[in-house]
Amino acid sequence: MLEIPDVIKGILILICVFIPLEKVLALHQQNLFREGWLTDLCYYFSGYFIGKGTIQILIVFALLSQGSIPMLSRFVSQQPLSLQVVVSILIGDLCFYFAHRLLHTVPWLWQFHIIHHSSTNIDWLATVRVHPFEQIFTKACQMIPLYWLGFSTEALAIYAIFSSAIAFFVHANIRIQFPVVKWIIATPEFHHWHHDRNPKISNKNFAVQLPIIDYIFGTWHMPQGENPTKYGNKLNIKTSYLNHLIYPFQSIRNRFNIKIREKI
Numbered sequence: 114m115l116e117i118p119d120v121i122k123g124i125l126i127l128i129c130v131f132i133p134l135e136k137v138l139a140l141h142q143q144n145l146f147r148e149g150w151l152t153d154l155c156y157y158f159s160g161y162f163i164g165k166g167t168i169q170i171l172i173v174f175a176l177l178s179q180g181s182i183p184m185l186s187r188f189v190s191q192q193p194l195s196l197q198v199v200v201s202i203l204i205g206d207l208c209f210y211f212a213h214r215l216l217h218t219v220p221w222l223w224q225f226h227i228i229h230h231s232s233t234n235i236d237w238l239a240t241v242r243v244h245p246f247e248q249i250f251t252k253a254c255q256m257i258p259l260y261w262l263g264f265s266t267e268a269l270a271i272y273a274i275f276s277s278a279i280a281f282f283v284h285a286n287i288r289i290q291f292p293v294v295k296w297i298i299a300t301p302e303f304h305h306w307h308h309d310r311n312p313k314i315s316n317k318n319f320a321v322q323l324p325i326i327d328y329i330f331g332t333w334h335m336p337q338g339e340n341p342t343k344y345g346n347k348l349n350i351k352t353s354y355l356n357h358l359i360y361p362f363q364s365i366r367n368r369f370n371i372k373i374r375e376k377i
């Protein structure tokens with residue numbers, strides 16, 4: 114029998130879960146084939162293989178670096194699986210939080226991250242609009258400490274599935290409220306503010322799994338009963354996959370040339 118590749122199975126599952134959910138519980142009314150959907154579909158397929166390749170490289174790194182602190186590594190891997198999963202979420206999201214803040218504050222990193230903030234419609238498919246450089250950067254920031262600390266392969270596999278699932282969930286165009294859960298786990302209400310067109314607001318809610326991290330570091334923003342109305346940023350980047358790929362490099366080169374000209 115013909116085996117369906119995982120990349121196709123993944124998109125079919127996402128379509129079956131999120132399209133009906135966004136239809137029934139839409140936060141913002143929008144067309145199914147909204148602006149940039151084809152670009153985001155390209156991101157889905159390229160991101161799947163880039164993500165897989167990155168993980169394989171990180172696993173090799175983990176094998177080479179194992180034993181950096183053997184006692185700690187042994188202690189972590191001997192803990193119950195459930196505890197390892199909870200702690201890996203905590204450490205992984207903390208690392209993501211700081212990597213994400215760097216993406217917003219270091220000018221050349223922002224030229225890559227601006228692509229994720231270019232979506233004017235936030236829905237499950239907008240999740241994957243991430244420049245390959247950023248994808249590798251954030252994955253490395255999240256996973257290297259976890260591999261290094263010695264979490265078991267099972268715990269990391271569960272963490273990886275949880276990370277992907279919650280990333281799609283927080284971008285979903287759904288208006289459902291999660292009264293208690295929203296303080297514990299990131300929800301669409303939490304992450305949509307991060308895509309607000311106003312940069313003062315989009316510089317909030319950097320965590321992607323645990324809102325408490327933003328609360329602790331003073332970057333939490335979730336006003337009661339309100340939702341963002343305009344997403345994206347003022348930069349008018351042409352919505353095609355290839356334009357997105359080259360945009361950060363062009364932008365960094367232009368900025369560099371301006372600085373050189375100013376010095377002359």
Ligand SMILES: [Zn+2]
Nearest residue numbers: 213217226307
């Ligand atoms: Zn961001």
Ligand SMILES: [Zn+2]
Nearest residue numbers: 229284304308
């Ligand atoms: Zn996002």
